[in-house]
Amino acid sequence: MIDKLIEKIEQKQNPTVVGLDTSFDYLPDEMREGVNNFAGAADAIVAFNKKLVDAVADIVPAVKVQIAYYEMYGVEGMRAFYDTCRYAESKGLIVMADAKRNDIGATAECYAKAYLGETVVGGKTYTAFDSHFLTVNGYLGSDGIKPFLGWMQKRDKGIFVLVKTSNKSSGELQDMKLENGKTVYEYMGALVEEWGKDSIGKYGYSDVGAVVGATHPVQAEILRREMPHTFFLIPGYGAQGGTADDLKVCFDKNGRGGIVNSSRGILCAYRQEKYKGLSFDEAARKACEDMKADLNRAIFG
């Protein structure tokens, strides 16, 4: 699956993933008017997401759907998550479920089935929230990750494991030094390289990627060096303060190795002064174009 992602990025010449962290509150007034329950909110969110996907599908390779923004609208929100993933996939986009799931053996297997695999009921096989990639948290160690690797292989999928997250306090645990002189995030990075070693594709990257925040360029540079086979999902650009120049260290000499997420910067572009007068979908497209130019300048410039 990582090869497909890399090829989509190169085809569009755009290492951007659009984060569909679609809070109902982000919608334009006219889409929120008269809506006052979960079902209505879910419908409005799906309508917004579809229009946004239509506006950007030809210029971006992927969307990342942040499931927390859907879970807060209950069962109806989960339906909106499902509909959003299906629609984005139907438009040829790679779909990343950003769910940071984690558990032990048998339970991790359930999450793996839910997002990457299949569930059998009465002899029939179904998919639940089928995605191309899933983000996972590796705090529980290998037997919390292996169920994902199994389905990854069976159904050509990928995962991104949290290594160095983009938030300010990520260092509290992740930057702690171990006895051997390495940090916790470097150690997690080494585990990720190990988990990926059997799924390295033709561009030298494996189906087991890592989440590495754009807001921590020093750590990102270390990780790029220590994780030569690991593709990075890079949050933190824009709203969180990471710049294209900060994150260029995540890319290799061929300009490969990462995909950069922007969520609010695209979803809420229509509220920015510089995109004033544009509809939300026009503004989102313009923001994607601007981001593409900014990233390409920094990575290849």
Next chain:
Amino acid sequence: MIDKLIEKIEQKQNPTVVGLDTSFDYLPDEMREGVNNFAGAADAIVAFNKKLVDAVADIVPAVKVQIAYYEMYGVEGMRAFYDTCRYAESKGLIVMADAKRNDIGATAECYAKAYLGETVVGGKTYTAFDSHFLTVNGYLGSDGIKPFLGWMQKRDKGIFVLVKTSNKSSGELQDMKLENGKTVYEYMGALVEEWGKDSIGKYGYSDVGAVVGATHPVQAEILRREMPHTFFLIPGYGAQGGTADDLKVCFDKNGRGGIVNSSRGILCAYRQEKYKGLSFDEAARKACEDMKADLNRAIFG
């Protein structure tokens, strides 16, 4: 909320939480017959859970609903999760959502709203998957935890943070030694004590608990000493190999300090030789009684 949990445990004289990790495959043949889609599976799971809750509600204080087992049945599975939580609550049980959620600031806030808080749509306030307790993963540090603390305080809720998980490979990261001589799990434990310091109740425990596996008694004993204000949610009893004698180190001199989970040992008790001939709900009740006796023997014996 921790005081309420402790009082329920004492009232029932039973530090057991029943894990509703209800895979469709665990149901008796007659409940699975003819069911071959997600909606049918979800209905059957809810029917099973309700009967099981009815059978044990007077002898156990709480249920832990493992959401992975519901997510694998898609949107219908999420409805089953919702219905299960609501039913258990209506029977006077404390409901723990075992979801191990984790993310950064604004996104963690969405998860906090979904499980502990409220979501506002069009000026109206709703709850999504309202629970008394939620399990969370602390790998991202304080700003991934604080949104949960906020709702915890506002709506009298609690969380359990993963510290030392029950699986075999939990040591890969969690047992690593830091430069200061402490392990990663001890360091996480110290963060948990810090996060809980403003919510210590009348029994000396805070609303910020910790997940500490019954399968690691040496580490559990260290944590009990280093985390005097932290209540433990203890998985790993039974099917995973942890015994009552292993986990008694989690309890203080008053016999307080933890609640022990059993899932398959109760859900699938009817398949065990020793409960042969009983219906699934009768067997589950008997298994709860046996577990209660076993725990009380070890803790107070």
